[in-house]
Amino acid sequence: MxxxxxxxxxxxxxxxxxxxxxxxxxxxxxxxxxxxxxxxxxxxxxxxxxxxxxxxxxxxxxxxxxxxxxxxxxxxxxxxxxxxxxxxxxxxxxxxxxxxxxxxxxxxxxxxxxSWHSRYAPAVEAARDFLSRTRLHSVRVVWKEDVRHWHPNQAWIWAAGGLGVFDPGINALSIVTHILPEALFITEATLEFPENRDAPIAASMRFSSASNLDATAEFDWRQTGKQSWDIIAATEAGEMVLSEGGAKLSVDGKSVHEEPEAEYPALYRRFAEIIAAGRSDVDLAPLRHVADAFMLGRRKFVDAFHD
Missing domain, CATH: 3.40.50.720 (NAD(P)-binding Rossmann-like Domain)
Incomplete structure (x- = not known):
């Protein structure tokens, strides 16, 4: 068909x-x-x-x-x-x-x-499998990039509803909610708003879970130089690092999984699958975390941002 x-x-x-x-x-x-x-x-x-x-x-x-x-x-x-x-x-x-x-x-x-394209990054499923077979101690997310490079002069992203730094940050949340063996919930957050914008330029969050897992996330749009899209998990089997937005997986510094990016082809395969099966695929867990951060987070105003 x-x-x-x-x-x-x-x-x-x-x-x-x-x-x-x-x-x-x-x-x-x-x-x-x-x-x-x-x-x-x-x-x-x-x-x-x-x-x-x-x-x-x-x-x-x-x-x-x-x-x-x-x-x-x-x-x-x-x-x-x-x-x-x-x-x-x-x-x-x-x-x-x-x-x-x-x-x-x-x-x-x-x-x-x-669709959550970052869930289809090449090393994400390998990370999920690794975490399912070991005991997890803590998780740290570091998602920092240069907004001027990735979203130059895009006014909509700074408007109310545009999510600001959560536009890339939700990619990290889409991976975390997929690979962790238990659900997280936000316990505290700080959102940094430029004084001339309606959406945050940075955010820090702390999470917990039913087992009191220690988890944190740092999102920032002011990073220059090397960009950071990393999820670091301390486990009984070693330190797992899912890096480059889900493209690479290493354990204790040794490469475990790396493949060329093919996120959007995988998304369209999934769309065709659910159409053929006559069902939907609507997981709102990443968006719920963003909503919780806005609802629970402390707002801090910082210097104005100009493209």
Missing amino acids: TINLAIVGVGKIVRDQHLPAIAADPAYRLVAAASRNGTVEGIDNYTSIEAMLSQKPEIEAVSLCMPPQYRYASAHAALSAGKHVFLEKPPGATLSEVAALETLAAEKGLSLFA
Whole structure:
């Protein structure tokens, strides 16, 4: 079965990741795109999802890649029109709207996919397997990068609902919630807001669990030079380091697992699988942690940030 797919929101992530993954997957035929600012060569392009859905009835599934603050209305329109929906991360601006979309998908008998691309990084499953076979003492997450390099002049990410540093930080949370053998919950947090922005530039969090696991996370968008995307776990079997955003795994300094990145091809394979199975995949654990950090966290104002 070939799925007639459309994509909404043609920006950098679509050009860098989605379009190559779709083109390489025989399960899909890309038939249309909708975007206010971009087009995809060789297919029909529209300036709104409403126009696309009304004029292109053969569409069977839609990938939504616009900023999360604007995603609910498009997802609701696509599901209401009988289309399966792929949500870029984070799946929405609030937990409530994604829960409502999950209910609508179930009512319509459609598949809804809340995608977490970092869970599909090449060494993540190896890390999960390692932690399942040993006793865990502590976990430390260090996720620090240069916002000017990765999100230059993207005003939406600093607006309310844009998540700020949690946009990359939620990638770390998506891995942690997948690989740890028990659930975590936030006990304290500090969020640093530039005085001229509505979203944080840095965050520190402490977590616990039913077994009182010691876990911390440090997110920061002000890092220059080498970028840090690491999850460090102290265990009875040695120190496990899942580095480079999940691309490499080492134990006590010795490499255990390393493969080329293939996150988005894996996401689209998963989307095709759940469509074929007639079900959804909507894990909101990473987004719940972000919501908890905003709800529980202490706010600290820091110097203004300018691109």
